[in-house]
Amino acid sequence: MPRLDDLQQHKATLGAYGFSATRIEDLGATEYTLVSIATDVSSSVDGFGTEMETCIKEIVKACAKSPRADNLMIRLSQFGSQVRESHGFKLLSAVNADDYNGILHIGGMTALYDAAENAIGSMSRYGQDLMKNDFNVNGIGIIITDGCENASTLTLKDVVKSMKDAMKSESLESLVTILVGVNIQDQGVSDTLKQFQADAGITQYVELNNAKASTLAKLAAFVSKSISSQSQALGTGGPSQQLPPSLTI
């Protein structure tokens, strides 16, 4: 079970879900990469929920070992029929991999749009607060799903708006978003997710046709490298180059 933490609550701009984040006065560095991971916990994930937890733990462990660890903040949310924040934007030093044991609560449908908007909007909002306080900020959002949208209160238009607002507001130096389709074995689902990526302006779509432990381990490595790459791009004025998933997964 995750430890109780002392993060500051923020209200949502769109939708019903806000987010929490480390207080500005508790931050000491000059720049941060905000990492927002949103993972599907709908009923269909039941078959590989443990493997997903392991995947997330590996991502966090890899980030903690990064030379840029002091400049990373990570947020985890999970979505079934609703979006629930597992923990808000926290420094890597405040995160313990063991906190992720049993963190995912499987069940419900797939509120993909709500989750995507929340992941993007939280980075944009918090990024704005950080920028106002002279921090340099960029962001990377990873949305992991095994199926299509079927439960959100928000629409695709809201996701598109959230993405455009994040880009226009200059709250983030750059924003990279990755949609991961895990255990995708239906062409229809694959096509729908690819369309969602294109319509929402998501940077990259990565598809896995199974959810084996070895495959999710490769996903963890890919996500960690993408985070590291985006963190190294901070200060350059633009996003990191996309990693080709075919070489890593």
Added chain:
Amino acid sequence: MKNADSYFCIGSTHDVCQDYASSSPGYLMAIVSDGCSSETDTDFGSRLLVRAKEQFKFFRPSKLIHEARDWASAMNLSEGALTATLLTVGIDVYEPYFRTEICGDGVVVGKKHNGDIDVLSYEYLKGAPMYPRYLLHQENFSRWQTEFPENPLVVTESIITSAGEILRGVSEHRWEREDFETWRQSDEIGYGNWAMAEYEYVAVLSDGVRSFMKRDVNTGVSVPVDYLEVIRDLFQFKNFNGEFVKRRCKRALKDFAAKGMFHVDDFSMGVVVVKE
């Protein structure tokens, strides 16, 4: 809130950054050094001087320059490499004062609790500052005095009010040749005391703050920017946590660049804050 932080970066016309700055939040001290452009290896020299001050915090410049000279010698650097200023801000161990020690030229900024900013500009009339290196031995000191006879140190005080109004040159003090000799003998180099009852933070800056230019987008011509305007826009700290000087300087320089402003000389700054 008690903290210290510093920042330095290369000027647009330099190949090597001859400024160096360091700070110690634990000791509440910030140190800045600006190497002379016309001497070689002063990028090493500025670092050695700052390191000497970090290691021998309570040494006067005339004593720690000898330590720096020994390190320079071990690195096969000439004495000329040590031709750099040394500006320090710290806190008095016995009384509630910020204490500045200015050996060379530069700028000191003190932010008052009422929001006003006091700015002291240290400039030598002939552009030949009294470097700590001239305290190594009498010969150095005499040669400097002989080469630059009419070279007083002019300390000009200006005020930037909390409303952002600049009151330029409200007072001026000149230190002449005989004052330098007194300093050399008493080892009291450019000391200043700033009462914590009056000031919330004090900063030392190299003269790179006076080197800002602004490029006209239409004509392409660059004109000097008043350093007091730079200070007014630079000293807008949002908070004092962690690397607060680095954050502010990086953001300010980015904002300046967006307006076509750049600094030709290396720029460095150190701040100590004690705020209830």
